Amino acid sequence: MAFILKDEDKNFVLEELKRYESKYSAIIPSLFRIQKKEGWISAEAVSVLSEVMGLPEAHINEVLQFYTMFNKEPVGKLHVQVCTNVSCAMNGGRELAKKICQKYQVKEGAVSQDGMITVTRVECLGACDKAPMMQVNDKYWEDLTQESAIQILEDLKQKVVG
Amino acid sequence: MLKCNINGVDLEVPEGTKLIEAFLKAEQKIAHYCWHPGLSVAGVCRLCMCEIEGNPRLQIACNTEVQEGMVASNQSEKVKETVRWGMDFHLINHPLDCPICDQAGECGLQEQYMEYGQYTPSMAHAKVKKRKVVSLGSKVVLDSERCILCSRCVRFTDEVTKTHELGIFNRGDKSEIGTFHDKPLENKYAVNTVDICPVGALTSKEFRFKQRVWYLKDEKTVCPGCSTGCSVKVYHNQEGLFRVKPEYDAEVNEHWMCDEGRGVFDWVNRQNRQSYSVNAENMEKPSSSELKLILTAQQTVEEYESLFEYLKSSNKKVEVYYWKNNPDKFDDFDNLLIRGDKNPNTKGLLETAVKHDITLNPFSGFDGFESFEGDIWFILPENKAVYPLYEQYVEKALKLENNLTIFAVPKVKVDKTKKNISILPLKTYFEKDGHFLNFNGLKRQLKPGPLQVSSALALNEWVSFVKSDDFGDQVDLLSKRKSEGFRKKNEMTQTGGGL
Numbered sequence: 001m002a003f004i005l006k007d008e009d010k011n012f013v014l015e016e017l018k019r020y021e022s023k024y025s026a027i028i029p030s031l032f033r034i035q036k037k038e039g040w041i042s043a044e045a046v047s048v049l050s051e052v053m054g055l056p057e058a059h060i061n062e063v064l065q066f067y068t069m070f071n072k073e074p075v076g077k078l079h080v081q082v083c084t085n086v087s088c089a090m091n092g093g094r095e096l097a098k099k100i101c102q103k104y105q106v107k108e109g110a111v112s113q114d115g116m117i118t119v120t121r122v123e124c125l126g127a128c129d130k131a132p133m134m135q136v137n138d139k140y141w142e143d144l145t146q147e148s149a150i151q152i153l154e155d156l157k158q159k160v161v162g
Numbered sequence: 163m164l165k166c167n168i169n170g171v172d173l174e175v176p177e178g179t180k181l182i183e184a185f186l187k188a189e190q191k192i193a194h195y196c197w198h199p200g201l202s203v204a205g206v207c208r209l210c211m212c213e214i215e216g217n218p219r220l221q222i223a224c225n226t227e228v229q230e231g232m233v234a235s236n237q238s239e240k241v242k243e244t245v246r247w248g249m250d251f252h253l254i255n256h257p258l259d260c261p262i263c264d265q266a267g268e269c270g271l272q273e274q275y276m277e278y279g280q281y282t283p284s285m286a287h288a289k290v291k292k293r294k295v296v297s298l299g300s301k302v303v304l305d306s307e308r309c310i311l312c313s314r315c316v317r318f319t320d321e322v323t324k325t326h327e328l329g330i331f332n333r334g335d336k337s338e339i340g341t342f343h344d345k346p347l348e349n350k351y352a353v354n355t356v357d358i359c360p361v362g363a364l365t366s367k368e369f370r371f372k373q374r375v376w377y378l379k380d381e382k383t384v385c386p387g388c389s390t391g392c393s394v395k396v397y398h399n400q401e402g403l404f405r406v407k408p409e410y411d412a413e414v415n416e417h418w419m420c421d422e423g424r425g426v427f428d429w430v431n432r433q434n435r436q437s438y439s440v441n442a443e444n445m446e447k448p449s450s451s452e453l454k455l456i457l458t459a460q461q462t463v464e465e466y467e468s469l470f471e472y473l474k475s476s477n478k479k480v481e482v483y484y485w486k487n488n489p490d491k492f493d494d495f496d497n498l499l500i501r502g503d504k505n506p507n508t509k510g511l512l513e514t515a516v517k518h519d520i521t522l523n524p525f526s527g528f529d530g531f532e533s534f535e536g537d538i539w540f541i542l543p544e545n546k547a548v549y550p551l552y553e554q555y556v557e558k559a560l561k562l563e564n565n566l567t568i569f570a571v572p573k574v575k576v577d578k579t580k581k582n583i584s585i586l587p588l589k590t591y592f593e594k595d596g597h598f599l600n601f602n603g604l605k606r607q608l609k610p611g612p613l614q615v616s617s618a619l620a621l622n623e624w625v626s627f628v629k630s631d632d633f634g635d636q637v638d639l640l641s642k643r644k645s646e647g648f649r650k651k652n653e654m655t656q657t658g659g660g661l
Contacts, residue, residue: 043343056326057342058319065331 003044005052009033013052023055027063031070039079040071068122075118076111077160078153081135084121087128092146096132097121099146100153116157166232181223181234182210192236193245193274195252195360196312197224199410200417201321204313208248209274212236220244246278253283255290255335256361257307265362267375271310290335299346301353301367301421306338309363315339315355322418323498325349339363350500353421357407368424369405373397381611382409384598386460386506386545386591387423390499391600394419396592398611402431403592413604420500426545429572430590430614436570437615441584442637445628449565452536456483456525458543459505461621462596462608466511468622470518472629479536483525484511487549501601504548506591510599527551528558537565541621544571544590569621587618594620617641 005013012033016026030053034045041064050057064070071079082088082097097108100119106112109120127133130142134149141152163174168188175184180203185192195207203225210223215233220241223234235241252271260266292306316328316339327341327349341347347355356366378397385392385406393411397404406427408419428434455473457466473480486492487504494502505511515522531538540559546552559566560576560583568574568585576583593614597607617640619627627636 046342056329057345058326058329061342062329062331066333 003038003042003048005034005045005048006037009037010052013049017053023053024059024063026053027055027060028067031060031064035070039077040074073109074111076106076116078117078136078156080117080119080153081122081125082119083123083125083127083131083133083135085124085128087124087131088133091131093132094121096134096144096146096149100149103150104153116160117153164228164230164232166228166230166234169235169237175228179228181212181214181221181226181228181232184228184234185210185212185223185236190236192223193270193278194224195270195310196314198314198317198358198417201314201317201358204317207252207310207312209245209252210236211241211244211248213238213241242278245274246280249274249278250280250284252310253279254285255292255307256310257289259308260362263305263308263362264365264370265308265359269362270360292336292338296340296344297346297367298341298344298364299348299352302347302356303365303367303370304340305363305365306340308361309339310361311337311339312360313339314358314360315364318355318358319347319349322354323349323351328355350420350422350496351418351498353424354408354418358417366405366424373399373401373404378404380407381592381609383592383608383611384506384606385419385423385426386598387420387426387504387548388501389503389505389508389601390414390501391506391598391604391606392419392423392499393606394423396427396611398592400612402433402614403427414600414606415499418499420498422500427592429544429546430592432614434572435590435615435618436573436585436587438617438641439584439586439637440576440578441581442586443634444565444581444584445567445586446633450536451477452479452534453539454481454483454531454534454536455539455541456485457511457541458485458487458549459503459508459511460543460545461511461541462507462591462594462598463510463514464596465594465621466514467518468625470514470520472625473520474518482515482520482522484522485525485543485549485555487543487551503601504545505543506600507598509601509603510597513599513603527555528562531562531564535564537567538562540566540568541588542568542570542572542574544588546572569624571618586624587615588624589618589620590614593618596620596622 013030016029017023020026030049031041034041046057046060046064050060080100082093084093084097097119101108104112104117106117106119111118125135127140127142132144133140133142134144136156164177165174166184168184169190171188173188175187182192182194182197193209195209196204197210205222205225208222211220212223212234214221260272266272294305294307296304298304311330313330316330319325319328327347328339330337330339332338353366356364378399380395380397382395385394392415393409395407395409406424408415408417410417491502543549556574563582566583569588570585571588571590574585576585591608592611594608595610597605599605627633
């Protein structure tokens with residue numbers, strides 16, 4: 001599937017370029033824009049971006065590969081990021097991640113067969129006082145139990161399908 | 163100028179000098195992987211630590227400018243301890259596979275390890291596995307595990323070639339250098355990244371596993387690949403020539419050279435050479451009073467000098483033809499090093515011709531030669547690869563009925579029953595003395611390395627033979643000249659181990 005940068009996104013990138021002293025500063029907002037539309041950032045997207053921005057592919061790739069919040073592989077409609085850093089791990093974060101994987105029969109980092117869910121473990125998301133927690137797409141869900149987490153995901157799934 | 167003291171040595175350096183340059187100027191040992199004189203400062207390897215008087219903390223010498231009266235040293239236990247630990251950090255994920263690494267013997271990390279290695283590693287965790295033997299195009303191979311992330315190669319593609327292919331991807335202990343999506347690294351200067359790589363992470367496909375570097379000697383000379391005339395080092399041993407690397411030359415190539423120039427050594431090896439003379443006795447016979455001579459801009463100034471002097475003094479009717487390989491591309495330049503004129507001494511030829519009042523007629527095949535009955539001297543270019551019409555002209559020359567003398571570096575296949583043709587083997591740039599004038603007239607001296615073909619002579623030496631009365635005896639002597647001992651492949655590994 002070839003990647004096509006829509007005109008509105010292209011204009012967004014061109015506008016971002018004007019905002020900063022250095023072109024390099026516009027890389028992160030541009031990557032986020034693509035991720036928001038596509039769910040992930042493909043190598044083709046980097047090539048297209050490189051052309052639009054007039055920056056070398058390798059330099060954009062350096063930024064893309066450095067930050068974990070950019071998805072370098074396709075993700076499901078619900079991207080579930082379960083924190084497994086100290087506080088969450090002590091309160092069952094790892095087990096929670098395992099449970100969700102089991103429930104939706106998906107390996108960590110992969111997309112479930114229905115294309116709905118991707119589970120990844122992440123480091124601290126800064127909500128230690130509400131451990132364990134997870135982030136689904138842009139939203140935090142805190143003070144979870146295994147049951148409540150599954151319930152939340154089921155509800156979200158319904159919303160996406162419905 | 164600023165006065166400073168480095169490890170007890172007093173010296174003066176210009177303003178803006180980095181401390182590491184002062185260390186090197188004072189001939190003091192200082193480890194450095196990421197710093198390279200031809201690139202910007204990165205300050206990432208943290209090994210050029212030094213102690214500056216009045217400064218409580220150690221500083222990296224590569225990113226500290228010398229100040230008036232600065233007293234710095236890297237001899238104290240404190241510095242050594244820090245460097246030892248820095249070294250250990252570099253080795254956390256380095257595989258230490260020196261025995262199978264092509265860089266062994268000229269590796270910065272290896273040298274440093276001999277001095278500062280902990281020998282018993284204090285790392286409890288397993289090493290992070292990274293990619294090995296990644297092909298980066300036709301010239302370079304990457305081994306990510308060996309990389310210490312000094313970023314020299316990345317800075318090279320950013321700052322020197324400005325092609326920006328390389329980058330450091332991922333982060334933390336998973337950081338790796340690479341090209342975007344493993345695209346081939348095909349710029350015309352790619353192998354320089356191999357030269358500046360302080361470890362064995364980037365190796366050259368051409369040279370990989372051909373020779374251990376400690377079995378090679380090097381000879382400083384001039385690259386004959388084009389009219390830029392980069393200063394280079396040619397690495398050789400008794401099996402022949404193996405590689406060419408750039409040598410620092412502030413006026414010409416600084417630290418770099420092009421990849422094309424690195425291939426300009428294969429025709430020096432004896433298996434590709436005209437290694438004996440054919441019908442040399444022809445040169446003794448009283449020959450015609452007319453002579454046509456075809457030459458290229460690939461000989462040294464000394465050779466042209468003696469040739470033109472001979473022509474002027476010989477009372478023959480002489481016409482000199484100048485064979486230009488690609489005149490329409492002569493002025494091409496890629497704004498870095500590569501020039502379209504693929505001859506090392508065009509300037510030298512033209513200047514010497516003017517000096518001796520020799521007219522150079524353009525050579526464009528043997529079309530006007532049918533009615534000519536006199537002698538012909540044909541001096542073949544040594545780098546025949548840059549002469550597209552080489553084969554065609556040689557073939558035509560061999561059909562001539564004139565008394566023809568061919569001076570050749572590459573092998574010339576000739577029917578030995580044709581008594582009118584004599585072939586005399588020439589020396590290459592690697593074997594002869596003399597100098598080239600590069601595109602802007604800079605004189606660059608060649609240094610004679612070991613002879614690859616024992617019966618070969620430089621053009622000026624042949625001319626002095628022709629002038630003497632006993633040409634035949636000389637050639638006889640020449641054929642008896644001892645060549646360098648031929649060695650079998652890998653002989654060292656068979657016999658060198660005898661303790």
